[in-house]
Amino acid sequence: MDTASGVQTSPPGQASTPHVKTRKTSVWKRMWANRAVYLFILPGLLWYVVFHYLPILGNVIAFKDYSIFIGILDSPWVGLENFRDIVTDPAFEIALRNTLIIEGLQLIFAFPAPLALALLLNSLINERVKRGVQSVVYLPHFLSWVIVIAVWQQLFGGTGFLNQLLLNQGFDRVSIMNNPDTFKFLVVLQSVWKEAGWGTIIFLAALTKIDVQLYEAAAMDGAGGFRRLINITLPGIRSIVVLLLILRLGSMLTVGFEQYFLQRGAVGANAAEVLDTFVYFRGIVNGDWSFAAAVGLVRAIAGAFLIYVANWTAKRFFDEGIF
Numbered sequence: 001m002d003t004a005s006g007v008q009t010s011p012p013g014q015a016s017t018p019h020v021k022t023r024k025t026s027v028w029k030r031m032w033a034n035r036a037v038y039l040f041i042l043p044g045l046l047w048y049v050v051f052h053y054l055p056i057l058g059n060v061i062a063f064k065d066y067s068i069f070i071g072i073l074d075s076p077w078v079g080l081e082n083f084r085d086i087v088t089d090p091a092f093e094i095a096l097r098n099t100l101i102i103e104g105l106q107l108i109f110a111f112p113a114p115l116a117l118a119l120l121l122n123s124l125i126n127e128r129v130k131r132g133v134q135s136v137v138y139l140p141h142f143l144s145w146v147i148v149i150a151v152w153q154q155l156f157g158g159t160g161f162l163n164q165l166l167l168n169q170g171f172d173r174v175s176i177m178n179n180p181d182t183f184k185f186l187v188v189l190q191s192v193w194k195e196a197g198w199g200t201i202i203f204l205a206a207l208t209k210i211d212v213q214l215y216e217a218a219a220m221d222g223a224g225g226f227r228r229l230i231n232i233t234l235p236g237i238r239s240i241v242v243l244l245l246i247l248r249l250g251s252m253l254t255v256g257f258e259q260y261f262l263q264r265g266a267v268g269a270n271a272a273e274v275l276d277t278f279v280y281f282r283g284i285v286n287g288d289w290s291f292a293a294a295v296g297l298v299r300a301i302a303g304a305f306l307i308y309v310a311n312w313t314a315k316r317f318f319d320e321g322i323f
Contacts, residue, residue, distance in 0.1 A: 114199025137197030
């Protein structure tokens with residue numbers, strides 16, 4: 001230290017470094033510097049704001065006796081009356097029961113199907129065959145439900161290919177597309193056929209992250225294919241499986257609309273009515289907007305609760321979670 005000037009000097013033999021003051025760049029300046037990136041984000045952000053976040057404000061009609069002729073502001077408040085009607089509505093009970101049964105079957109059969117298909121594809125050695133099979137099983141995902149139902153109707157309908165084949169062989173027709181008793185299993189098979197191939201993309205990507213040396217070491221120790229699957233493959237993709245399961249449970253009360261709407265007339269409302277179609281017919285067709293909004297609000301709250309419970313359970317038993 002130079003006492004005369006009060007300026008700090010470096011010790012002998014050590015180079016002096018100038019003291020530079022750095023000023024933090026503000027958030028707005030950083031956003032302006034990266035404005036091109038934010039410009040790409042803007043369309044997606046606007047889409048979510050307009051079609052997802054702003055409609056949340058419309059849930060206020062669940063607490064009103066809403067009429068489209070007088071508007072939201074002038075519609076009278078009814079408090080929790082619409083929510084009390086949900087408990088006593090027999091049609092809601094049917095829709096809820098069908099939704100839970102179908103989603104339970106989806107979790108048992110449709111959810112593991114992409115994983116099983118991914119494991120099968122991953123075991124194929126020939127890359128050409130593997131890519132060919134992937135292309136074939138991915139294709140149904142890009143078909144709309146209108147086309148899917150039409151294809152299934154041509155194959156399994158009353159005058160479809162299967163029944164024509166049975167008639168030619170002297171057998172009676174079988175009712176598949178119009179049978180209310182087997183409808184729930186039918187829609188699960190349709191979902192597996194349409195979405196299983198597409199769902200394998202995530203699992204195949206997760207399988208590529210597993211170290212190949214683990215399989216080689218296990219094979220040298222005498223572990224067979226089943227033991228390698230249990231001890232290496234499944235633990236290696238456990239985090240992905242838990243993540244997808246949590247997200248699936250969160251949408252448990254939203255099984256879809258088009259698939260059930262298109263087949264509702266053939267099997268009847270008692271078999272095909274789910275919460276999505278129930279909200280449509282009660283709200284849009286019958287004009288009971290407030291009651292339909294109350295059902296949608298209850299479903300959203302139940303979905304958020306299921307995500308929280310599933311995440312807590314996954315962190316408790318598997319040390320995995322999404323938050």
